[in-house]
Amino acid sequence: MNFKNRTYWLFLLPTLLALLLVLIIPFFQGVYYSFTEYDGFQVTSFVGFDNYIKLFSDDQFLYSLGFTAAFSAASVIGINVLGLSFALLVTQKLGKVSTLFRTIYFMPNLIGGIILGFIWQFVFLKAFTGIADVTGIEFFRGWLSDTETGFWGLVILFVWQMSGYIMVIYISFLNNVPKELLEAATIDGANKWQSFWKVKFPLIIPAFTVSLFLTLSNAFKVYDQNMALTNGGPFGSTEMATMNIYDTAFKVQDMGYAQSKAIVFLIIITLISVIQLYITRKKETEL
């Protein structure tokens, strides 16, 4: 393709322009604001790196970063294990039933995060308490009222929402595993377990690249589920980084400082995603 072709750039222009207006210009503006004292109304002073220095002694922000990382780790594992299991289940030859299951597993993904948050809030607060009242099992009591149940509540919600989506990705890769390889494995006497680990698994590694990338970056950026389910409570102990940034900007009205947090957060996400892509790419096997 001739990159100097005039029409090439002409067709690209609308997208480039849109990106420039909504992404690139605001990004540089944001970098600028992170060096200032800004209340959303006017820039009152230029403070250099003060915001960034302050950030490293902000316990709540550092805590929220740690919490987000723990949440991401737990949910990435949960989503991928569950997503892959679902995919294996529905790629068995079960006829119409497997289509039904695919639909059911995918359904949570069609519901928005806020609504999901409220649904699960109802489940944890009302349904769980109901179960506890009836059965007397203390495990179901007091969910979301302490840090631990708040954390697992968020993980459960997010795993439930995302695993159906990740399942779809795994399904497409599993369907692409050549039949003759599986047949050959069977003839060689491999059982189901062996043919999964030795044949299917290495061939669907590219699916892990995609799925891990999607789940990791989505888990880090969770906001609406967090807001609707726990809203950071109790005592700010389930507050994720995004919520901390939002609150600094729109509740404390300290936009400059919030912006510097956002930039640090962006750098962290970028680094993690790049490292993850690099590692999983290396593991991919060519057929």
Place this chain on the structure above:
Amino acid sequence: MKFRLVFISFIMLASMSLIVACSSNESGDNGESSGQGDEVVVDLFNIKVETTDQLNNLIDIYESENENVKINVTTVGGGQDAPSALQAKFSSGEAPSIFLLGGLSDVEKYSEYLLDVSDMESAKTAIDGTLEGASMDGTPYGIPLNIEGYGWMINKDIFERAGVDPSTIDSYDKFVEAVETIDSQKEELGIDSVFAFSAKEDWVVSQFSSHFTAPEFGNDVKTAFESDELNFEYGERMKEYTDLFNQYNYQPILSLDYSTSVEELFANDRAAIIHQGNWIVPTLNSMDESFAQEKLGILPLFVSSDTEGKIVAGPSWYWGINKEKDEAVVEESKKFIDWMYTSDKGKELIVEDFKYVPSHEGYDTDSISDPVSAEVYQYLLDGKGKIWANNQYPDGFFSEALHPEFQKYLGEQQSWEEFEEATSNAFSEMR
């Protein structure tokens, strides 16, 4: 080289057209509000979502009486988003003519736009002291929207069945006694717990704290706004109240939200006391008409003195008028607000339709339909109302510092002293 030139000129052209589009939009707006001679357009920014219908109704009536005026309402509601939306309106050059101000920090923020309202009829009839919440250097910049009051909202029926007459509770000790009496008969009364304090909601905690911070600030809005420290002068009493309700509260207290507290426990006679204000009356009415009429009562808190109980009562929102608009628009805005609070029709709507506790004099107390609102009005007139000190806290203080720290205390994660210290530090830092 050539393609680059074309590329650059395209971008130039596109951005030019954007700038043109923006500026033409602006001139269009001006033309609309001033150019058409007889019709004046007033933009009103409303935050009170719960009375949107009533406001629209009032505006329809006003417009039918004043045919040359057109009032456009924008309603944005719900907690923190409304102030941001208002700010966005100002930054984008679409400043409204009439808008709502929360506290002195809003007045300060919009001071260059705000009209001095001292010569308005509705400012003169405002109840003494209510203008202070929107005054800077003695000049009022806002008309109070209504009066809202809060304290312990009680279910009088449960009190009476337990053999406690709410009207005899005139000291802190008697209050504790009443709570213990009710608690001892939980089974017979069929209640889950005495209290249903919703510690999940940051604003409930913030309002609760106001009982104890208002006297520290000399019960003066301006002092509260200017104070750069919070010392918990009445922290001891606050701790006593906190321990009391935590002991007799529906558990887990930390995840008890507004709707469970009010709509499920309190409204269904499953809890006797909650910390709320008269704004729950419409909600209660929508569930059970008789509840607010027959069972609902309000009890004060005994803070600065053991025997004199006070509630918090005062205006929480103010109407501000944008003086930067055309003279005709400003005039019509003033007329509209005056009409709303001083004309007979306006007064009638405020009390009977909006069901507000009026913030202005010259209203018939009997026309306030529910007993609690009338009680709140009476407290205020008797000088037993405290200011909404929580409205003058630094931005974000209650949600980012006070509420989490308070929850830590409730959840036994820290001692009361640590709570006071952490909260005081945050207060000074955020101011």
